Amino acid sequence: MATDKTPGPSLSGGAAGPHGGQSAVDTDVGSQQVTESSAGSREKPPVNAQVRPGRFREFWSYFVENRGAVVGLVVFVTFVLIALFADILAPHSPTEQYRSALLQPPAWQDGGTRQFLLGTDAVGRDLLSRLIHGARYSFFIGVIVVVIAASSGVMIGLIAGFARGWVDTLIMRLMDILLAFPSLLLALVMVAILGPSLINAMIAIAIVLQPHYVRLTRAAVLQELPRDYVTSARVVGAGPLRLMFVTVLPNCLAPIIVQAALSFSTAILDAAALGFLGLGAQPPTPEWGTMLADSREFVLRAWWVVTFPGIAILVNVLAINLMGDGLRDALDPKLKRS
């Protein structure tokens, strides 16, 4: 799919490693921006942009062209800020129960008060504060899951791509086996083995997501290996580890970064789903999926306890997916999502 990702001569010079001077890369970017502004629209730019100093500006100029991606980024950054400053922003404690205000509707409805802007849940906890603290969990889940899945997946993929032969076959068969199970089902069963908790849910989701990184990395490695710059690095005497991590890996990053964005949102969705089924974060954790599970019996009585946590999940996931689409277009226009 990314076969046509041919780097221009100047780009592959930059990709050959840290020897390519910083100035050379800068002029490269400069000339591209000139052609871009003169051409007006984006037509077949030699994009092989990995995020790195000097390339970043070029990447950014493509990224901001996509309005949706920018909106996604802004919303996502807002979520991160909310997660960071949850303690200051939340008007109440997320677990304190106000016994005098059970299932109180939001402030603008009859019976609502300013004290609880979005109302309270069945045991009198402030919904807004729980949602704000929930941002922490969802961000935490996304980061940890992606870090575990991506780092292990990239390592295994590199090994498969470099080793070839029976090691490669064995690894790819194992990945096929993992991919044969629907992801949520496998995560569900793993949690049944490990025991229901947020950490176990995150481990399970990371294991389920990791084969995608293996496949992507291996495919990218196989595509890069026959290139001249790899051969020349080999001739110069680069060891296998240097070849893997310094020479080849930086040139395989584009699809991996896109996958990271996509699996960030999948992780949040799946963790929420497990929480909803009672197999993820356990009450009274203000995790959005777990909050929805608690609210199920009030579906027809208190719409707010059901609606708001779901909106939080949806908006968060949507923002990340918008960003992922923008990343994909900016990093590698040839890469298409199926």
Add this chain to the structure above:
Amino acid sequence: MLSFMLRRLGTFIPTFIGVSIVSFLFIRLLPGDPILLMAGERGMSDERYAQLMTQFGFDKPLLTQYWDYITGILRGDLGISFKTKRPVWDEFFALFPATLELSLCAIVFAVLLGIPSGIIAAVNRGKWPDQMLMSTALVGYSMPIFWWALLLIILFSGLLGWTPVSGRISLMYFFPTESGFMLIDSLRSGQSGAFASAVQHLILPTIVLGTIPLAVIARQTRSAMLEVLSEDYVRTARAKGLSPLRVNGLHALRNALIPVITVIGLSVGTLMAGAILTETIFSWPGIGKWMVEGIGSRDYTAVQGGLLMIAVIVMVVNLVVDVLYGLINPKIRR
């Protein structure tokens, strides 16, 4: 073509063995003694324990256990459910039609809406119908479907009172299940209103389960159409003066549908995962709800059987899709 099919089958068998090992190990990986775990707090007498050990074969060496397990599978024996004491195989196939019916309705819903949406978006590339449809598709793709289900229940069952909240058919109707498909059985029963009731019960679960496949199909159709529309033969067809409907609908769509068919086939996994959530919320008596309940009630033999069967179903469908794809598109056979 034959060698392509044989090669594809050659990867199927090792994967199947791998999947059977995973589901075999599942019970053995549980922390603690599986029999005591399944017995729960009540515990049991030593005699009963020894009897169960032999019955489940846990006293034999691991390799023998696996051999018994896989030969059992090939004979259609998935063990005995710990809770109901009935064969897991029978339980699975008693519930499977409910999941199949729901999944088929969901995929029909997704295809009927998704393909036209994708075409409309592609033909109007960059204009408002495209932007509107694709934004909606992205929302659908990002949807936490368990919340979507609750929202639809609030709206259609709570506020409007149009649809029931749970089950497959109203309790007023009773008839023997023959095919296991409620739509067919209710029609055959001849009771007036039974079919309408079955349809009413299907609407919300269908929408919920079909949402993500719908979004995926719409996006895929759009990008496949865009690719095909820029091909020379489409330009030629236009230049010949054929009507846009003929060009888009006949010439372009036929080739654009090839990748879409693959996506439809591959969404079986999504449907099975979605069924777990959808069936739990709507109390739909299918495989998904059965699996979640199995985990809740520590009926690990049932969970093990379900895990294996679902993986096998997904693998078989993927195999069929791949072979079909090879039939339609000779390029892939290499």
